[in-house]
Amino acid sequence: MSEITESRRGEVALRGLSKSFALNGQRLNVLRDINLDVAGGEALAIVGPSGCGKTTLLRILAGLEVPESGEVRIDGAPTSGVGRERAIIFQEPRLLPWLTVLQNVAFGQSVRGASQEKSEARARHYIELVGLSGFINAFPRQLSGGMAQRVGIARALTVQPEILLLDEPFGALDAMTKLTMQEELARIWAEEKVTMLLVTHDLEEAAFLADRVLVLPLEKGAQPRVINIDLPRPRARSSAKFVALRSRLMAEFGLH
């Protein structure tokens, strides 16, 4: 699969992106004039206080929300609506309860018109990648929260996107499962060489997974900031450099 991914780019450019909502007759500016370039294969974490517009930004990137002004360019071309080069992993797994794990993972492929054989073959590969081979015929109600979320991840990977969008994918998981899943995501990202845009409220998760961190301000006057995470991979959470960087990120939020 590496030949295919090599030729892909998955470059994302945000140009003057703004979005506001009408809330009780008032205009609520959520995003104001966001400009950002993300290189193909880069991992970008998006952090910021609750309500600052992280989910809104990711939904615009996914094509589920329309920006008020500005545009999203993918590999140089402006986009509108959802697109095959992107796949999203939601905060909740959003599995179809009447489909087995295999059918759920194949779902993205099969609604795009792939044959059952082809989509299931590919689904099996990614189910193995997320470590759920033993549960291929299980129904979602038979899975734990972490397992269900891994099914959601496999489903997104199965469509082999250039760009993977994740909205607090591990937010609902317990601390132990979360650590394991972060390790797995880091491995998958390295293997698949996709561009990864990850919304999180967990600064350690951002430091562990991302090449750069976009910090969105709650004050719409303030500018978003970008912090580089210059750490070698694979990353060790206990290394002095990691701890130092995590402290810097926390200082960004006024935490110590």
Add this chain to the structure above:
Amino acid sequence: MSIQSLDLPQARALNLPRAYPALRSIASRYGLLAGFLALWQVAATTGLVNPTVFPPLDTIASALIEALAKGRLWGDIAISLQRSGIAFAAAVSLGVPLGLLMGQIRPIERALDPILQFFRQTSALALYPVFILLLGLGETSKVFVIFWATLFPILLATIGGVKEVDRKLIEMAHAFGAARIVIFTRVVLPAAVPAIFVGLRLSATTALLLLIAAEMIGANSGLGFQVMNAQYNFEIPLMFAAIFLLAFLGLAANALLIAAQRRLCRWSDINA
């Protein structure tokens, strides 16, 4: 309304020996019913209740067997099944597609909802005389009044089922690039199946209720007619025999639908 709540075993509290789980589950499920029937039998034979009004169960059973052996009730069973069956099938074949359409396409629902509510609030039995005037006293008006009452439960359940499909699942399918028709067939329809089955079961019950009412008002055949007729001729055991047959029809229809639902909705674990 959840499906489970319709089928919950009534007698969990009975404290039975733990050794025979299967026996215990049967006992806890049917124990009260058996108790009720036993009480009936004892009360009727000991004269605790008037046996001419409440004959003992064995008298009813032998009246039933005798009538069936003489070929008396078969025609009534057949005509009752035919009336309710045709009406039920017609209601389902109109109600399910119309409900899917109304649940899915907003303008259609907005246009049809007021008239639907108006009709629904008008009792089918109140309209029966109108149907008789329009369609005559024959089979057509009977089937039509049953159809009329049977249509609403399945229609409303289907609309509700479609509208209550989790928006997040629809959005997920959309995000993966599914076209609208694909979202409908692969997400909306399967998600609505449990609600549609609730509607089917309500409709089946309604069909049998209206069947009896229609057969009591203007019929000379059918199980509903036999109940009235037997009462009129003071053949009380036969009257109860017809009532038990009707109850059995209702139970059988329900059991059939539950079996079908179990097959179709293995994922939702309705017997859990």
